[in-house]
Amino acid sequence: MSTAFILGDFLSNLAFGAFIGALSASAFHPGWGMLPAMLIGMIAGMALAFVWSTVVGIWLGAHESHMPTMLTGMCAGMCISMIAAMESLAVGRGAQxxxxxxxxxxxxxxxxxxxxxxxxxxxxxx
Amino acid sequence: MASVAQSRWDKASSTYDLFSRGAERRWEVAKRKSLSHVRGRVLFLAVGTGLEVPFFPSGLDITGMDISWGMLSQAKSRAAGYQGGFRLAQSDVEHLAFGDETFDTVVTSCTFCSVPDPVAGLRELRRVLKPDGELRMFEHTGSRWFPFRLMLNAMTPITRRFGPEMNRDTVANVVQSGFKLRSVQNVYLDIVKIIVAGK
Known part of the structure; x- marks a missing residue:
């Protein structure tokens, strides 16, 4: 696998993870129930990942971008929404x-x- | 069903190269290696816009087939540049316009994610393949592994609206259509595969 593809995979997943983390931190707060926040975060993360990886797949290949990005959307959306529903989470920290x-x-x-x-x-x- | 598929791929033909170029670069080495084993009279489906034409070894007698006139129109210049015989034909894989036992090798590339009845299509390929011939497929399939299976299942209701299904068990379909498996090689996870089979 070429260096360009590896670099592209890392940049795409880090950037998308940061985006979903920031979005989850800004959308959810301790007033939310933990379970609905997790479910909404997971589904929204996967849906946004589908769009993101379809665009990024032009350069990185469809499957090689869809699989890790959708996993990132699912896990980051679920985990960070859950954390944001339990305690106040700054957008920057969510992105990290x-x-x-x-x-x-x-x-x-x-x-x-x-x-x-x-x-x-x-x-x-x- | 065939006319629906034809219409979908005609519409997709203008943007097909754009959306396929990353995948083609990623898979080029594996595709070239697989196609280096191709011999004799070859049926290649679906030829699409001909992105894979340069991956074939020179000197073969190839019939490139696609259901979409739009795809075939874009494939013309690439087929003309092939160092050997390369003719293009429009046909539906479920009703091939070729006699029994015509081809030494049948090659498919990301085809059976979109064929409406994959087992019927594969039976047609078996019919046109010579008794000692070889089916050589480069296909994406469903996954047996969580979480990839979950994601492919979630994507399929969306992707099937514009073409491919992401969760087909193409290896099982090959066996069900009467072929005997010779080898299965995973190219990416257990999703992108090279499947080789004989009669």
Missing amino acids: LGAAVGLACLLFTYAMNALLRGKQKLRSVG
């Missing part, structure tokens, strides 16, 4: 946490790819 979630999701996807790619035993597929 979101970027960290984006990084973790990308690394998880890379690790899964390393495990899953390659020739498969035929009895284990289909």
Whole structure:
């Protein structure tokens, strides 16, 4: 995989994670119930990730951008909305946490790819 | 159903190169490697705008097929630049206009995410393939792994409105249509695969 793709994957996930983190921190506050905040954050994160990764996929490839970005949207939206519903969370801090979630999701996807790619035993597929 | 698919891909033909260029760059090495095994008389579907034409080894006799006239129109210049025989044909994969056992190799590329009845389409490919021929597919499929399975299932109701389904079990469809699997290689996660099968 070329350096440009790796750099693009990292920039895209960090930026999108930060965006979702900031959005979640500004949308939710301790007056919200934790469960609805988590659900709304998760669904909105995945929906926005679909749009983001469709655009970014022009340069990075559709699947390679959709999978980590949607995971970032799901996890960052869910976790940071939950935190914001429990305690007051500054937008900047939300963005930092979101970027960290984006990084973790990308690394998880890379690790899964390393495990899953390659020739498969035929009895284990289909 | 075929006319709906034709209309969708005709509409998509003007922006297809733009939205596919990242994926094509990412997958170029794997596609070139897979296509280096192609031999004899070849049926290639769906040829699209011909982005993969340069990935084929030179000197083959290739029929590039697509359901969309818009795609075929854009593929003309790339087909003309191929160092070998490359003709283009409009056809629906479920009703191929070729005789039984015509081709040595059938190649597909991101095709069976969009074919309305994938098993019927694959049975047609089996019909036109010679007894010792080979089916060589580069396809994206559903995933067996959480959380990717969840995300692909969530995306499919949206993506099927403009073309592809993201959660098909194409390996199972290949087996169900009567092919015998020779190899399955995951290119990205367990989603993007090279599937090789024979009769």
